[in-house]
Amino acid sequence: MAPGTATVAYDPRFGAGRVSLDLLATAHPCERFVSVEVLCAWIGESGLVPPHTPLGHADASWVTGFREVRAFLDQLVRGALAGPAPRPSYDRVLERVNDVARAAPPAPRAVRGGDGTLVRRLERPPACAELLGALARDALELLTDPVARAGLRECEGDNCPLVYLDTSRGRRRRWCSSEVCGNRERVARHRRRAALTRT
Numbered sequence: 001m002a003p004g005t006a007t008v009a010y011d012p013r014f015g016a017g018r019v020s021l022d023l024l025a026t027a028h029p030c031e032r033f034v035s036v037e038v039l040c041a042w043i044g045e046s047g048l049v050p051p052h053t054p055l056g057h058a059d060a061s062w063v064t065g066f067r068e069v070r071a072f073l074d075q076l077v078r079g080a081l082a083g084p085a086p087r088p089s090y091d092r093v094l095e096r097v098n099d100v101a102r103a104a105p106p107a108p109r110a111v112r113g114g115d116g117t118l119v120r121r122l123e124r125p126p127a128c129a130e131l132l133g134a135l136a137r138d139a140l141e142l143l144t145d146p147v148a149r150a151g152l153r154e155c156e157g158d159n160c161p162l163v164y165l166d167t168s169r170g171r172r173r174r175w176c177s178s179e180v181c182g183n184r185e186r187v188a189r190h191r192r193r194a195a196l197t198r199t
Contacts, residue, residue: 012042015177017151017165019046020139023070024077025162025176033063048131049106050120062128069132072097073139077163080143081152101140103133157181 012032013025026032026042033039039062040055049055075093106126113119142148142165151166155176162176175181 012045013162013177014046015164016162017167018138018142019048020073020135020142021077021163021165022046023066023135024074027070027074028160028162031067033066036060036063039063039066043131048134049122049126050108053122054125057125058128065128065132069097069100069135072100073135076139076143077152080149081154081163097136097139100129100132101136103127103129103136105134105137106130155181 012022014022016022016025023046033042036058040058043049043055044051044053072093075090076097079087079090079093107123108120109123110118111121142152148165151171153164153166153173155162155164156174157176158181160176160181162181164173164176166173
């Protein structure tokens with residue numbers, strides 16, 4: 001990480017149901033990966049690596065790589081939502097994601113923590129390609145599982161393009177986040193009702 005790099009604080013969202021879908025949320029409503037520091041914080045919070053995994057070796061190429069893979073995954077997911085119509089551009093993106101997925105994920109190991117319980121650590125600091133491979137594999141597993149794929153939903157919130165995995169009872173979830181888009185919808189509905197009663 002470059003010393004003195006200014007970062008934009010934001011509250012990352014991890015409610016999409018899969019880490020590959022959580023990655024897509026980092027582009028809305030604006031670009032979230034504005035620095036290596038922000039990207040590394042997201043990697044740590046996403047569960048891609050165990051807590052306290054050193055990521056000091058990350059550089060600006062990681063930001064570029066994560067943004068690029070995010071764009072590929074977005075195209076795959078949106079293509080899955082649109083249906084099975086064959087498209088050459090979709091096939092090219094699929095091949096690129098398959099290539100990224102070939103990288104083996106970081107090797108985990110169990111070690112004793114301070115209190116004697118087993119905790120997960122990595123054999124060594126992860127390479128960017130390994131983390132991108134883990135994200136690509138997650139997306140491929142999601143899109144090739146008919147049951148999981150059937151749970152893909154696009155948020156019904158106004159101007160919200162986020163996609164999530166609906167695992168709710170009866171599969172009736174409507175928003176990417178009840179606290180964000182759901183709350184906006186409830187407030188807007190309340191204002192419409194209030195406006196009607198005033199007229």
